[in-house]
Amino acid sequence: MANALFGFGNLIDLPTTVLSCGSQRSNLPVSNLADPDPQRPWVTAGTTRDWAAADFGTAQPIRLLGLFGALLTSSALVRWRVGNSTPLAEAVPILDCDFTAGGLDPRISFSRAGTATYLAADGLLKTAAVNVPRFAYRYDAATSAMVALGLQLEPVGANLVPWSQDLDKWGDPLGNTTVTVNVATAPDGTLTADRLASAVTGADRLRRWNVAIPNDTLSRVLSVWGHVDAGRYLNVGIAYNTGGTSKLSLATADFQTGTVVLSQGVNEGIGIEPWPGGWYRVWVPLANNGTGNTVATLDLRPFNHPNAGQAAGAVLVWGVQYEPGTVPGSAVPTNGTAATRAADVATLALASVPGWNPAACTLVCEFNPPGRPANPASNGGPVQIDRGDNGRRLQLRLSDGVGLRGLVQMDGDTYWAGSYAFTAGERVVAALAVANGDAALAAAGTLWGTVAAPVLSGLNRLWLGSEDYSGTIARVTLYAQRLTNAQAVARTGPDRTTAVGDVYDSGWVAAGVAPGYWATLRLLDAPVVGRYARVDISDPARATQTVNGQAPGDLITGRLWASGVIQPMRNISYPIKERPVPMDTKQRGKRSGAVSVDPGATYREISFGYEALGQEDARGPFKEFLRRIGVREQIVFIPEPGGAYQSTEAILGRQAESTPLTWAQFAQWSHSMTIEEDPALGA
Structure with missing residues (x-):
C-alpha cells in the first residue's frame, strides 16, 4: 500500500479567495466550512457542461484538487488547471452575439433590398423577405441532423442562367435527351424538380445553355441540385471555346454515394x-482565360455510368445556377431572365456597447466561409471594426491564395498580423487582439502571427460580413481588453475558453466518479505554486441519465477542493477500519414503549493508526498538521494515493478521535485517528 496522505487547509476557504463559474449562479462551489448553508451544492441548471475558477489572491502551493458531492455519470470528463499569468475565470466580453440561436441583437441594424434563400431548420430551402435576416443550417448526412450555422451574409449575387428550374427550355443539340418537368419534390418543398433522361447507349447526350460573358479572367461557378432516379450520375460541365484558347472543366457526380467520381479538363475546386x-x-468552377472567349457553354449530361457514352440514364435536377465565384452562393431562382440577389448589410454602432475601447480590444468570430473570394480584388471578411469607412479598421480578412488574415489599417498604412490557410467549408474560429500598437492573430487554437501596429482611434462601427464576404457567422464576441496571445489561442481552440493553465493542465480526463462516493480527485505528481485554479466538467450523458435519484438535466457538481498535502514517510498500520454510521433519530412512545425510527443520512467513519512514525515526521510536519486541524478543520484522507480506489477510499471529513503521539521503546512514534465524513457532503 502506498503511503497515505492528508489534504488540509482548503484554499477555497481563504478569506481572499474569489470564486466564479460559467453558470453565473450565486451558489458557487464552496466548502462546508465557508458556506452558510452547508446543504447547498453547486448546481448548474439546464446544461451538462460548466466550469468553476478560484483566485486565491496570492500564489499558493497546491498538490490536491477535487470535487466532493459530484453527481456525475460514469462517462463524465473533467479538466484541472492551475495558473499564475492570467486569471482562469473567463474574460467577460462586452458583446457576445450567438447567431446559431436564430436571432439578432436589437442593436444590430440589418437590411437587404430584396429576397434571398437559405436552408432552414426543417430541411427546406426557404425564402427570406426583404430586410429579413437569414439564419441558415447545414445538413449532416452522417447523422441526418440539421446543424445551425448562424447568420447568413452575402454580397450582391446573380444567376446568369435564365431558366434555373425548367430544363425543357435548354437546348438539346444532339436531339437525344428528354425532360419531364415538375415530376418530383424539389429542395424547396415544391413540385418543381425535373427528370433529365436519355435513352441512347454508346453515344454522348446533353442539355446545353450558352451564357454571354466578358473576355476576362474572372472565376464563375456552375451548380445544380441532383437526385437519383432511374440513373445516378450527372455530368456537369463548363467550356470556354468561342474565340480564344479553349478551356473546360467537367465533373461527374454520383447522387447515390454523394461523391464526384470523375473530373475532366481542369479542376479549380469541384x-x-x-x-x-x-x-x-454539385458545382464546377472555372476561370476565363482572357484570350477572347466571350461565351460560357454549360452542359448537363445524364448517365447510368460515370463515363460518357455508356448506358442510358435518368436523374432528377433542379436549381441550375451560374454565377461569379468559386463556390455557389444561395439559390437565385430564375424564370425566363437572369436574376440578381441584393447584398446583406449588418452593422452595430459601438457607442451602444458599454465599455467599448478601441485602444485595447479583442475581436473573436466563429464563421463558415464556403470558399475564398474569386480573386485578390474581391476581398472581404466576416467581421470588421471601423469608423464608417475603410480608412481606419480592424478586420478578419479573407484573401485569395492566402486565407484568413488579421488586418490593421490606419490612414493608408496597412499591417498584417499573420495568416491562416483555412479550407473551404471549415468552421473557423479566429481572434484579432489589439492594444498599445500590438496586434496578434489566432485561429484554430494556434497563434499565426503578431505585428507592431499603431493604436487606432475613432473606431465606432462593427460591420458583419464586410465588403464581399459570403458565408455564415455563428458567433461574434468582443472584449474590452487585449487578450494575451495564450488566451487568444485558447479562445480559438476546441474548448473556446480564455483560460490558460500555465502552471498545470491535466487535459480532459475521466472523472471516475463512483456511485455512492461521488468524488473525483486529482493528485498532482509534485506540488505546484499558483494563484488561480479551475475545473471544467463535461457530462453530456447527464442530460438523459438519472444519478442518485436526481432527475436528468441539471449538473450537480458539489464542492471544490484545492490544497497542499502532508504525506508521512511511514505507512498507516493494518487494520484500517471503515464503518457506516447512520444518523437515524429514535423515539420511544411513553405509553406503548414502541420505538419509532426516523431514517437519516449515513456517513462513513474511518479508523486507522500510524504505528511507526519516524521521529522526523512525528516531531515535525505531522505534529503541526494535528495542531492545525484539531477537530474542526476539514481533512481529505487518501489511504492509497494514486491507486485504483483513490476516489472510493478517500474521505472528506473531520477528526473525531485521536490518541496522543507516544514514545515507543524502539524509538518510534505511534498515533491513532478516527475521521468522520461530513454528513452534509453526502450526495
Whole structure:
C-alpha cells in the first residue's frame, strides 16, 4: 500500500479567495466550512457542461484538487488547471452575439433590398423577405441532423442562367435527351424538380445553355441540385471555346454515394455537398482565360455510368445556377431572365456597447466561409471594426491564395498580423487582439502571427460580413481588453475558453466518479505554486441519465477542493477500519414503549493508526498538521494515493478521535485517528 496522505487547509476557504463559474449562479462551489448553508451544492441548471475558477489572491502551493458531492455519470470528463499569468475565470466580453440561436441583437441594424434563400431548420430551402435576416443550417448526412450555422451574409449575387428550374427550355443539340418537368419534390418543398433522361447507349447526350460573358479572367461557378432516379450520375460541365484558347472543366457526380467520381479538363475546386431528402448540390468552377472567349457553354449530361457514352440514364435536377465565384452562393431562382440577389448589410454602432475601447480590444468570430473570394480584388471578411469607412479598421480578412488574415489599417498604412490557410467549408474560429500598437492573430487554437501596429482611434462601427464576404457567422464576441496571445489561442481552440493553465493542465480526463462516493480527485505528481485554479466538467450523458435519484438535466457538481498535502514517510498500520454510521433519530412512545425510527443520512467513519512514525515526521510536519486541524478543520484522507480506489477510499471529513503521539521503546512514534465524513457532503 502506498503511503497515505492528508489534504488540509482548503484554499477555497481563504478569506481572499474569489470564486466564479460559467453558470453565473450565486451558489458557487464552496466548502462546508465557508458556506452558510452547508446543504447547498453547486448546481448548474439546464446544461451538462460548466466550469468553476478560484483566485486565491496570492500564489499558493497546491498538490490536491477535487470535487466532493459530484453527481456525475460514469462517462463524465473533467479538466484541472492551475495558473499564475492570467486569471482562469473567463474574460467577460462586452458583446457576445450567438447567431446559431436564430436571432439578432436589437442593436444590430440589418437590411437587404430584396429576397434571398437559405436552408432552414426543417430541411427546406426557404425564402427570406426583404430586410429579413437569414439564419441558415447545414445538413449532416452522417447523422441526418440539421446543424445551425448562424447568420447568413452575402454580397450582391446573380444567376446568369435564365431558366434555373425548367430544363425543357435548354437546348438539346444532339436531339437525344428528354425532360419531364415538375415530376418530383424539389429542395424547396415544391413540385418543381425535373427528370433529365436519355435513352441512347454508346453515344454522348446533353442539355446545353450558352451564357454571354466578358473576355476576362474572372472565376464563375456552375451548380445544380441532383437526385437519383432511374440513373445516378450527372455530368456537369463548363467550356470556354468561342474565340480564344479553349478551356473546360467537367465533373461527374454520383447522387447515390454523394461523391464526384470523375473530373475532366481542369479542376479549380469541384465540389459536392449533401442536402436533405437525398439531394446533392454539385458545382464546377472555372476561370476565363482572357484570350477572347466571350461565351460560357454549360452542359448537363445524364448517365447510368460515370463515363460518357455508356448506358442510358435518368436523374432528377433542379436549381441550375451560374454565377461569379468559386463556390455557389444561395439559390437565385430564375424564370425566363437572369436574376440578381441584393447584398446583406449588418452593422452595430459601438457607442451602444458599454465599455467599448478601441485602444485595447479583442475581436473573436466563429464563421463558415464556403470558399475564398474569386480573386485578390474581391476581398472581404466576416467581421470588421471601423469608423464608417475603410480608412481606419480592424478586420478578419479573407484573401485569395492566402486565407484568413488579421488586418490593421490606419490612414493608408496597412499591417498584417499573420495568416491562416483555412479550407473551404471549415468552421473557423479566429481572434484579432489589439492594444498599445500590438496586434496578434489566432485561429484554430494556434497563434499565426503578431505585428507592431499603431493604436487606432475613432473606431465606432462593427460591420458583419464586410465588403464581399459570403458565408455564415455563428458567433461574434468582443472584449474590452487585449487578450494575451495564450488566451487568444485558447479562445480559438476546441474548448473556446480564455483560460490558460500555465502552471498545470491535466487535459480532459475521466472523472471516475463512483456511485455512492461521488468524488473525483486529482493528485498532482509534485506540488505546484499558483494563484488561480479551475475545473471544467463535461457530462453530456447527464442530460438523459438519472444519478442518485436526481432527475436528468441539471449538473450537480458539489464542492471544490484545492490544497497542499502532508504525506508521512511511514505507512498507516493494518487494520484500517471503515464503518457506516447512520444518523437515524429514535423515539420511544411513553405509553406503548414502541420505538419509532426516523431514517437519516449515513456517513462513513474511518479508523486507522500510524504505528511507526519516524521521529522526523512525528516531531515535525505531522505534529503541526494535528495542531492545525484539531477537530474542526476539514481533512481529505487518501489511504492509497494514486491507486485504483483513490476516489472510493478517500474521505472528506473531520477528526473525531485521536490518541496522543507516544514514545515507543524502539524509538518510534505511534498515533491513532478516527475521521468522520461530513454528513452534509453526502450526495
